[in-house]
Amino acid sequence: MLATGCIVILASVPPVSRDALIHHLAVPKMYLRHGGLYEIASMHFSYFPMNMDLLYLVPLYFKIDIAAKYVHFLFALFCAGLIYRYLRQTLNRNYGLLGALFFLTLPVIVKLSVTVYVDLGLIFFSWASLYLIIQWHDAGFPPRRLILAGIACGLALGTKYNGLLLLPILGTLIPILYASEKNRAVFHENFRLRYKNAFAGLGWSAIFIVIALILFSPWMIRNMVWKGNPVYPLYNSVFNPPAQPVFSETVEKEETPAKNAFWMRRHVYKESFWQTLSIPVRAFFQGQDDNPRYFDGRLNPFLLLLSLAAFIRARQPCFPAFTTHRTVLALFALLFILFVLFQTDFRIRYMGPAIPPLVVLSVFGIRNLSDLASRQTGAIKKAGQAAVTAVVLLALFLNGHYVYSQFSHIRPQDYLSGAVDRGAYISRFRREYPVIAHANKVLPADARVLCLSIGDRTYYLDRDLHLAEDFYDKTGGRYSEADVINKLTRYNTTHVIIDRGVLFDWLRTLPTEDRAVFLNVFKNNTRVLYEENNVLLLELALQ
Template sequence: MNTATIRWITLGLLVLWLFFVLGSFFAVQKPFAAGNVVAVGSVLLNLLAAIWLVAISLGLGAWLLNRLAADTFGLGETVVLGTGLGLGLLGLLVFGLGLVGLFHPWAAYVITGGLSLAAAPQLWRLFQQGRTWKFTNPPHPLVVVYLAVIGLLALLVALLPPTDWDGLFYHLTAPKLYLEAGRIVSGIDVPHFSFPSLMEMLFAWAMLLRGDIAAKLLHFSFAPLLAGLVYLTARRFLSQKSAWPAVVILASMPMLGTLAGWAYNDLALAFYQLASLYAALCFLQLAVSGQRSAVSDQRLSIIALSAIFAGLAMGLKYTSFVTPVVVGLLILWDALRTTYHALRTTSHPLRSTFYALMPFLLFCLIALLVASPWYLRNWFFTGNPVYPFLYGLFGGAFWDNFRTEWYAAAGTGIGWRPSTLLGLPWLLTLGVRDANYWDGRTGPLLLLFLPLVIGWALFRRDDRPPALNALLFYMTAQFAFWTLGVIWSRALWQSRLLLPGLVALAPIAGWVWSELPRLDTPQFSFSRFVNIAVVLTLALTVIDTGLLTQKINPLPYLTGLESRDDYLTRRLGAYYAAMQQINTDLPLESTIVFLWEPRSYYCHLDCRPDSILDEFPHLVDQYQTADAIARNWHDVGVTHVLIHRNGLQFVLNEQPETIDTGVLSALEENYLQPVFDVAGAYQVFEFEFEGGSSLRAGD
């Protein structure tokens, strides 16, 4: 046997020894269990499902964007605007499928597969363009680190089972009920189900394909899209050097990361409103550059795009009407200027006026058409296109004057006190009066730059980008509308509702930040001083966000060390325990009325939530006595009642006059038999009614 053969045999034996030692060691001392592999695999599948839908949306949206305005947008704009456009169109498609009863897994996979094939050619073209694309404005390394850390922390929360209030109340509950029925159904007494539901349709599709975590990730996807759109807005309309400062200011708002981890619709709403304004600014930019012809195909196509985005925004919240109004006014102002110049030179004034007004008319028509499905749905389902609002004009199922007054809470706002109104930006930033503190934290940077923004707006009228006026007008309109809300009702004091305006303020503040060296003197560098303050703020924001994420403690669930039930019990406490006990202990045919608890997502039986905490006061207003309320419950098939004691105590503390404790006590004494109690917070009763009176009337 020669030396070479001996060497190969020796090497082979050593390799076998390596496999034997490592295999035997880790077979006994396992580094992870099967449950860990399953958990990590589930995380990856949730990510892949969301990425799949976003990629399809990018392909389809980019195709439509190129058809509308092929020569207007670069690759970055195509990716950001195209993805948002595609997600919106996907939501409208899902709505149509839900109406015809195609909410079934097989339909979801077949249709999504077909959409994948349709999107693939455009995705390939984008990939080819991306290979030769050069990024000319890289961020500072510290900016990359900050954005990566904040984004990762938000993603960790987005990968967890849903625990957010509105998600469990209606954003996920409505899709869940529709999927159980196999179609979109009416006749459910939750007014929020009649709100514009574009995001809920995206949630429903993701839940069909994968589950509720994939649905949450679709809302998370709007965070990078929104950051990209803020970057593009600052770069295209203000200055290239203001682009990354604008993104940093946006990302300094803690509410952005919080909302990204929840199944809400606020990030999508802010994106579509800013996208509508972005396209309108492109339209106005063409006019400034000399392409003034109102009937040019390019300008009309951009107006159509702006209108589509405005219509998609109106498919998310009723409050989004501010954007089409503002954008419409900007387009109308341009049309009036065009008309004025045309009338001085033309011999056909009527024709010239019509041509000048065509962009405005086209914008209004397309925006209304894109938004119309949600309002037509409400008209057919409830008789009120903006249900439950404007009840006096349209009426509406399940609604009456009592509920109208209860929901409006008119007169409970801050009123017209000048001192309070002047202090609104400060109060908003501190969050001390916010109805929902955690989802409305703006951070200090926007307030820090606000005096500078006002100063630049007032004193730099000539030496500033033309688009700044439109951005200021849009931001001011959003703030004015929000201010009217907080003047009217305390329920509307939610900083989250001002997010579209704050997002528009970010590029303005970023531009002001980039211009601060103008204020430097040889003795004092004000810009450097501000930079130090910003860096300190960002560092504290990272610490704060990290500690809050650690409090949530996502890693045990994500790595399989904690089950879904254990995680939800840890996070939701008595609420989730009560829902689980309802699901396991009560008969399948049970109908449970909730009192002072609006969340029913984790209830698998026929649970009827107290959506605006008015169920009991409304019953008292309608029927006055416990006996009459009991008869009504009997007539509608109620078998059990859940009372959320903490919710009741909250209402008693805030509005004690609205609760008739005598009627409640009579109901409990005569008609409700205790079934179980969860930590004193939730009590479930069996409803007893027979022969028109209480079973215990003679006790």
């Protein structure tokens, strides 16, 4: 209850997290203004699946956006409840409570619980799907539980594209679980029956995948209609291959290296191949919030160390199917983390679906250590039990210290006490907010605002808005004033909000003649209405 209360307090401030202002609140707010879902061509992230984002329509409709954080946090509570249920069934109530508490207070879970993201929904649905598959195995393969697992997986796919990783992982585990269990009592020489069971397992896997895809299909159909790509913007070059350019015999095509995780780590962060390969271990020890180099989040080292302790040989298994459960949980977590490793860049929240299995394995590890200590006698036994208790307390202390540190960073007491009003609180974290607030006061209701170089954080703007993601791209291999003006006015733009510092930092990287193109466009075609924190509100005044 204390952990839940602390998280609720930390969440009770206006949303300022990056992706909430870019996407998870901004797009639903635009849907409300429009009166329904519609294509927002200037925002590629508006094509992402939005199961969780649609839930945020309710608090936004009633203008209580802080409540969207509570909605997100609910899925952490649901996941903790399912972890408790699983551990209570397999071990006992005390271990279940320990697992739920460990999960809820993990730094990355706390961080997500006080933001309006969607990752907690993905974590819950993926864990529910895995949990139901394990139950399906233990109960003798009743179809109902596999169908429910497929539904949970489909909801995960419709929450975030990272959920697509569930299909190959769970789709592979299902036939392995089915065939291994069915063939346990079959003679090795009976190849016909063994193959029959293997193909039956593949059939169950196909049913699971089809159910998941049916649940995911509304988002695929939407993107297929709008973009000709069911998973836009992923794999767009596959679904919408660009026209092949014609090269003369004397011109060589420039090869662009694939920017995978290893390329990013080598060229952006100057890490060696072995450093990159060790990320699945480093993430548990080196994570830092808001630092992409260190995975943009924090875990707890004991989440890894105690999970490894689950593989200590115990005097007797925790429960009859312990070995199978342990293997399935470990395989799922390992495969998911490895899949994430090979994405463009590694973020701890991207590996979120691996966290509940690791929490369960950690509790198994605690149980194994306790069992190992109980085998001893006399002073060794007491010392061993004390050591296990100390490890558990230290692990929870690290989590508790992170929760405590968030009060210094988020400072909810300032807002909740009334010492700082809503606008001042948001301005602490988002320097573009004063200009956005001014635009909401002075711009006409029919204004159309282009937001440039403010990190796409548009949620607080109460006017029709759009982005120009290609604004700084060359057209035809060059910059021209006509092209820049065309991009400025593409959506009948009347006003522009731009961060001058970001713009000038970028302009300094250009040759003088290219720099002059942009400076002339803004000098001759805009008028400054307001400026604060180096962010400008401009009115278009085309010559």
